[in-house]
Amino acid sequence: MLRKALFLxxxxxxxxxxxxxxxxxxxxxxQESITLEPYKLIPYSMxxxxxxxxxxDTIRIKTKGIYNLDLRLTGDIDTLWYSDYYGEGPIECTFxxxxxxxxxxxxxxxx
Numbered sequence: 001m002l003r004k005a006l007f008l009x010x011x012x013x014x015x016x017x018x019x020x021x022x023x024x025x026x027x028x029x030x031q032e033s034i035t036l037e038p039y040k041l042i043p044y045s046m047x048x049x050x051x052x053x054x055x056x057d058t059i060r061i062k063t064k065g066i067y068n069l070d071l072r073l074t075g076d077i078d079t080l081w082y083s084d085y086y087g088e089g090p091i092e093c094t095f096x097x098x099x100x101x102x103x104x105x106x107x108x109x110x111x
Contacts, residue, residue, distance in 0.1 A: 019044075021093075025105040028055070028097040038087035038111050047085035048110045049093065052078050055103035065091035072098070077105065085111060 019042070021034045038044055049069075051061060054076055061071040066088045073079060085091075093109050 019111040021109050023093075023095060023105075023107040023109075025053070025095055025103070025107065028059075028100050028103055031094060031096045033092060033094040034109065035090050035092045036109055036111055037090045040087075042087070044085050044087040044111050046110075047083050047091065048108070049081045050079070050108040051105060053103060053105035055100040055105065057099040057101065059100045059103070059105070060096040060098045061107070062094045062096065063091055064094070065089055067091065074100070087111070 017039075018037045019039060021036060023032055023034060025032065047067065049061070049063070051073065055074055058072050058074045061069070061073065063069040066085065067083060069081065071079070071081070091109075091111070093107070095105070095107060
């Protein structure tokens with residue numbers, strides 16, 4: 001019983017964190033941002049940005065921090081961008097509707 005309780009607590013703590021996030025975009029009237037911060041005692045090795053979904057015109061995904069990306073995507077989207085990351089600092093990820101007015105996107109970000 002104690003093992004199950006400890007395992008459940010570990011799963012909840014591991015699944016909620018400031019070093020991973022998910023955005024679901026259905027409102028193309030406004031921009032949305034999320035900032036990820038690394039934990040101090042966890043060794044990191046990768047930054048992953050996975051974008052899936054559809055937009056009727058061009059969208060922009062920008063990151064600010066160690067990586068200053070400016071991705072422009074349109075139509076059916078299934079994009080994975082990744083790179084080395086060793087906990088150098090926070091990363092802000094921003095969705096900008098740019099020219100798109102409709103769509104449905106899922107953006108997953110992991111440090």
